[in-house]
Amino acid sequence: MSQLTLDRPGTDVTPSQPTGLTATVTHAVGLLQRLLDRYSVGFLQVSLGLVFLGFGALKFFPGLSPAEDIAAATIDRLTFGLVGGHTAVLLTAVLETFIGLTLVTGKLVRVGLVVLAGAFVGILSPLVLFTDELFPHGPSLLGQYVLKDIVLVAAALVVAAGALGSRLRSDASSGPDA
Template sequence: MTTVAIAAQRRLTDLLARHSIDILRVSLGLVFLGFGALKFFPGASPAEALVARTIDALSFGLVTGTNAVLLCAVAECFIGITLITGRLLKTGLVVLAASLVGIMSPLLLFFTDLFPGTPTIEGQYVAKDIVLAAAGLVVAARALGARLVPPPTRATV
């Protein structure tokens, strides 16, 4: 590798180390805000019935139907706003952690309904949430003080 290529790679690596997790945080926030906002409009979210069914099961019937969907909408919008702005981030991440229990629980509660052979659209919706959970872990690690460590330079290897 040429000296110019090595210098360019280092600059790119430094740029990614400085900004990639913030970009991930804002992107994750936009996803949560977008999907949360849809739930305020009956029939707009493809996950509406699954959300109502899941929260009904998790709350042992205490929170059902429209109230379950509105609760989810408020939580997701709050998570999205905290991720986008960076304000109240740790609080938003706690809400995200609690929400991930609900988001992932259909895999246990309704697995055969979601994956009756090939995945249903709801099954695909829940499966993609695994990536959102992983992204949330990265953002949480940064919020709690973790930092990317630049690779060692050739002289220190």
């Protein structure tokens, strides 16, 4: 919180320390900011990894993944029919599991993020390739499943920025409310 002080010649005006509720809120916000600075990107990395690990592992077992058919159709179309069916789903399972393991363990994170960047082409392709099936009269359940991948892209961008050395800024004056 910034304090407004008036500069009057001949007077000593010193801002008083916040007291009561203001001091408590200021302290709580500072504590929350330090916790977020320290843990939020790591938590996001592990969470994203668990999502990929979970959805990837499902694809190893035929019939368990709700995205099995769309994954097979997407890879089939992207490879011009060279890779399709069970092979496409297995390839997707391996890639997603690898990505998940790198993010959860923190080992080979940069390699995992490069694989993830490539995988996002396939992950988001159904939005273009199968628009009519995903959104027949509004978003179908499968359409919503694919659409949520935009959030995964945003999370991956934050994790990638952190892995490449970017840091959260604590400068409140540069935020959207400034």
